[in-house]
Amino acid sequence: MNSTQKVVKFRGGVHPREGKELTASRELRIAPLLEKYIVPIRQSIGAPPTLCVKKGDAVKKGQRIAEPGGFVSVPLHSPTSGTVGDVVEIIGVTGAAEQAVEIIADGQDEWGAGLDPIPNWENTDRELLKKRILDAGIVGMGGAAFPTHVKLSPPPEKNIDTLIINGAECEPYLTADHRLMLDRGEAALIGASIAAKILKVDRVFVGIEENKPDAIQKMTELASKYKINVVPLRVRYPQGAEKQLIYALTGRKVVEGGLPMDVGCVVMNVGTAAAVHNAVVLGEPLIERITTVTGSPVADPANFLFRIGTPIRKALELCGGVTTPPAKVIMGGPMMGFAQSNIEVPITKNSSGVLLMAPEEVEQFMGNPCIRCGRCVAACPMNLLIPQLSVMVEAEKFDMAEHNYVMDCMECGICAYVCPAKRPLVQHFRRAKAEILAKRRKK
Amino acid sequence: MDTIILSVIVVGITGMVLGAFIAVAAKKFAVELDPRIDEVAGMLPGANCGGCGFAGCSDLAKNIVEGKAPAGRCPVCAAETVEKIAAYLGQAAEKKEKMVAVVLCSGTLSNSKMAAGYNGVLDCRSANLLNGGGKACRFGCIGFGTCARTCKFGAIEVIDGLAVVHPELCVGCGQCAEICPRKMIKLVPAAAPVHVYCNSLEKPVLRRKKCAGACISCRKCVKAEPEKMSSQGFMVRVNYSNAPDASIVEKAQCPAKCLLTPEEHLKAVRDGIKKNEGAA
Amino acid sequence: MSEENNTVKLPEPGSLIVSSSPHLHENSSISKIMLQVLLCLLPAVLAAVWFFGLPALKVMVYCVAFCMLLEYLWCRLMKQKSTLCDFSAAVTGLILALNLPSHSQWWLCAVGSFVAIIIAKQVFGGLGQNPFNPAAVGRVALLIGFTGPMTTQWVAPTPGAFVGAFDAVTTATPLTLAKAGAFQATTSATPLSVAKNCAENVDPFAALQTADSYWNYFIGNMGGSLGETSALAILIGAIGLLAFRLIRWEIPVAVLGTMAIFTWIVHTTSPSTTPGPLFHLLTGGAMIGAFFMATDMVTSPLTRRGCVIFGAGIGIITCVIRIWGGFPEGMSFAIVIMNALVPLIDRFCFKRPFGWTHASGGAK
């Protein structure tokens, strides 16, 4: 235990209203079994998996229903026992159409013959553990959904010396990781130890923002058993962003276009660490996750343990519906989450929250001109010259924007948050990044 | 008189000396340039629309002269111009058909059902990354007019949230088809008199829920002219390699009012607004 | 299950708004910023009314009204949504007014407002797009076009005498001013013009540099444009600007610092050329220029380093014009010239993204 780890301040950042009090102190609830789950087939970055069951097949809980489509890809598992339904086209989290498979529950919720628990993982071969993490279909549960086994397989020339477990949860409103650390802290720490063993690192940090003192205390107590340091972090969005977190904890800067492993770090969400524990010690694939359902219109906001594939509609029903009609339903946190056009969208492996916002809380983006007040420049954690970038994108000068490092934008949303002109900056930059990537691919 | 003589001498000598200098320099630093490039560039339209894929008309001229591009590469040129260029360069001109762009969609705001309110950049390509704007149909025109802003010839107009191509202004450069994020602007032979104004691949029941102007796939038109219409899955299209004439509108009696000539389509779109205003 | 469904209220389909993240916004807006600037200008306005009486108020009302009227007319003409509500025109008008002599005629205000709002701002596309500070351009245009009314018709301050000040308007000729008698040479013209006129004398600035006169300069008891006189009032407003996070402190510090250093060097090497640094900081448009005009968000650089260069440039150009140039005051010229340099400054004070190294940047 060592909480005297020196923490470096990263540049910029903001402190939006937290909204975490809605759910932070409420007990974790376990969602009841549904009649039908809609499981999106592609739930991670990388190659989409291929379905290995047909309509009408009987499946057990935790049975593999899709095979990985490549190295950067993970298998998919049935959230419950039942039969496979149609493959349907749904509107996914990002608003694009995607494929999903329906699983019709039989109500038995029987585990299939899946993965064997490996209780004495300390003495197990590292490759075997890695394979287990792949087989369990674990992806980064903080947001990016990057396959965890890939993260844990750095090329041999990269000298990894630090594992960082991200419990910062800097997104306002979300408390899923907070609840997880309080209720399943030990699992997360064991998962972290497993990952540390796979990576052969001794230095493991758990970074937690100071606005969660109970989680810090709990984790510090638990961590004394393991060789893990719990480090309180400054409350500052985007403390949980990978590059900023690494900088805060180690003082190392990930170069532009680089990966954390370039500076000897691997960053893992606490939820992912807990999932690693479940996969290895309990032999359970990733079929459920803790998700915050919150926002002022929600009648009874709380954290839930949802099966993957639960539609937002069902999640809201469990919360007692809404008290006032919301203006926005957001999958994820308010800073980086995606606004949804309908409530049939299912919860996926990286859905950390479902946030509803009342009409009076929603401020509309406007096409106002930039007044170059420079607040975004002061707040941008990536040090970008946003006023210039945004006018370049508006004038569709994407080459110019590329030269001005628009590709370094991580879409944290701080610029649009502070903008007094309410310019849709993140949308501009997403567009620019998409256009530039398309152009690069063409070449 | 003296003054004149001396002036002439001085100016003349200075001129000659400098002239000699330039002549030497021109010889020494001579750069070969093909004069045909300028000639060809002069024959091209000079709109620099980029429809040919090169950086402007003079770049295309350079490539035509160097044989890297065919004389008819310019999509805007009239056939005579292409022939003229080919004749100038001593090449045989290939025949090309005049193409125009067409937006195969009837999804005006009056016709469309909205899936959600859209709040953001009013640009199709930006909107496409964000739930595709507000309209429920995911195949139709987004309607923020990125194509209209791209068109160098002012041939596209956004009426009631639907882009409409004016065929008489369109030169068929294809820039709009390129920029449309839904890739739903098609280049079709200008000779085709009618189009099916719906781009949806969904089941007709679903698409009618989302858009009052959608094709219902009744295939009346296909039955009327089986050779000249084509249907794939639920999508009905004019067979552009063997296009029907305008009389098919009469014959087919399209119940969804989807099979129309461009003029009728334009009128229908304009009437849609009026009807809406009347209702409001 | 279905019974439960009926009792639970869920969002209506089609009622939701989709937009890009983020979904939270800080509580700020353009109009709020502009109102805060107006609030910060209040001390200067009050000081101007205190020293120059109701005519000063008249000038300010004229300028603000003309600016807002022109903005409104332009929006009508261009068939745009009216941008009156963002109050940027009011800010421009008020700053312009503070740059005018107290007894300016209405037409002077009108011409200045026209140049500021139409020529310097709206033809460039309106708020946020103008490369030059509208008020500074307005003042520069008036200085060049109407040099007489702008540089010679100063009226002595009459602290607290609101109505008496009106009399001065009706008889505002140099003769009557001289007849009033109570004025000294320093107050019938701006101290800067005096400094210029006496530059040939051996020790011409002794009268200008007494402790008393410095105190007068500081509180604003001297001739000059409405907002130029009271350094105290501007400083109070500046505290507000900094507290509201409306300006970057680098710019005023750089402007005033450079002016102080520059004039100190010139003054010590050749005392008969110019008065000392304190004189320069407290007189003329130094204060209002440094705090309210140079710091205009739209026309100043984005980076800290850029702001320092920008401010230093303004300081140097101002001093050069003041000491050696033909005009007594160079602040607004300097601001406009440096405004023109802002795109270049922004280009060369480029910020590297977080994590940028020479290795990664060079490899690109």
Added chain:
Amino acid sequence: MSLNEWLVITIGAILVNNMVLARILGICPFLGVSKKLSTALGMSGALIFVMTLASFAASVLYNCLISVKHSIPALGLRNVDISFTRILLFIVVIAALVQLVEIIMQKFSPTLYGALGIYLPLITTNCCVLGAAELNVNANRTVLGSTVFGLCSGIGFAIAVILFASLRERLELSKIPRPFQGAAIALITAGILAMAFMGFSGLVK
């Protein structure tokens, strides 16, 4: 010459009587090549070069050939004044110089040549090059003084055009009302810039 006179020549040519912003000479290349900073830089370089050389050549020509009274006994000419031909001769010299620059540039920097386009030949008859030569004659400068004046006028042009180009690059990105797009806004910007430069008036007499 004294230091003061050199100051008058340099500061005067660069700031106070700036070729473009105060004398309003050379507006054609000023507006023509200022769309992009890179071409503005190229044009500035070319113009500084041409102006320095042209001022030098013209001054030499004027001092040695044109301003002296000629007597050629062989032709029976005595004390003939041909100074009225100076504009003619200046143009010939400048044109030849520009041709030379053009030929060399086409050889060694075809991209810059392409970017400058029509404006390079336009220097030939450019008023600011000819103006510099004429101003030198009017001010009775020595050859060295003329060359420095030419150089500084060129630098003054360069400052103006580079400033202007960077401004126009920013204007390119802003939403200027339709009627003012293009040359209109460029001229308005140039006017405001010229107004600001008038602040320097009185620095040197």
